[in-house]
Amino acid sequence: MPDDVLDFARDLFARMGNALGALKLGVTCAVQAADNGWVPRRIYNAALRELQMAEAMVRRMVLLIAVRLDITPIAVPEAAPVPHRRARSGPKSNPLPLFDPWGSGGIDFSQIEQAQEKDAGRPADWLTRRQDRLDAVIADPVPMAARMARWMRRRAIRFAAEVTARSRPEHCWICRIGLPPGVLARDTGLNAGLLRGLDMRAREAYPP
Numbered sequence: 001m002p003d004d005v006l007d008f009a010r011d012l013f014a015r016m017g018n019a020l021g022a023l024k025l026g027v028t029c030a031v032q033a034a035d036n037g038w039v040p041r042r043i044y045n046a047a048l049r050e051l052q053m054a055e056a057m058v059r060r061m062v063l064l065i066a067v068r069l070d071i072t073p074i075a076v077p078e079a080a081p082v083p084h085r086r087a088r089s090g091p092k093s094n095p096l097p098l099f100d101p102w103g104s105g106g107i108d109f110s111q112i113e114q115a116q117e118k119d120a121g122r123p124a125d126w127l128t129r130r131q132d133r134l135d136a137v138i139a140d141p142v143p144m145a146a147r148m149a150r151w152m153r154r155r156a157i158r159f160a161a162e163v164t165a166r167s168r169p170e171h172c173w174i175c176r177i178g179l180p181p182g183v184l185a186r187d188t189g190l191n192a193g194l195l196r197g198l199d200m201r202a203r204e205a206y207p208p
Contacts, residue, residue, distance in 0.1 A: 034124035041121035053182030100176035173208035
């Protein structure tokens with residue numbers, strides 16, 4: 001990553017550090033309130049909303065970094081070869097998704113029946129696993145920014161290519177159209193305002 005882009009990334013994450021820290025603290029407090037690994041539903045839902053807001057902030061900051069990488073091709077090759085996926089070495093990674101969730105927000109439905117049988121609410125590890133992925137991106141946003149920039153490049157090639165019966169559907173945008181995850185229409189809090197501002201900057205930098 002170029003030095004100027006890296007400096008931009010560090011400055012952006014530093015300026016948003018207080019907001020991210022406050023949201024992450026709410027999730028940490030919810031996990032600490034767990035009883036035998038289960039968080040009360042009311043506390044869990046509030047923590048999940050804050051976690052979704054933190055993820056949305058990070059996703060939009062990474063988008064602003066990815067746009068500055070400028071690896072989107074200017075011209076589309078006439079016959080671009082289909083890249084072959086290389087076999088991964090080591091354990092499978094579980095990175096933060098590039099796209100905003102459209103429904104459950106990443107809840108593991110394989111455990112939903114077990115969760116409904118518990119009066120305590122929801123498993124605390126649902127929150128901790130997502131927070132671990134978020135912390136990894138905050139500590140080093142470069143891999144996710146490069147992954148997002150590569151998606152932007154592939155998207156530009158697909159949009160410029162001729163549409164055929166074998167053409168694959170494409171995401172209309174990286175982030176959700178409308179309110180960002182975790183933000184309610186009536187929400188006037190500081191973090192909600194910061195997220196709305198980031199969302200506006202992301203739309204200007206990389207329009208849907």
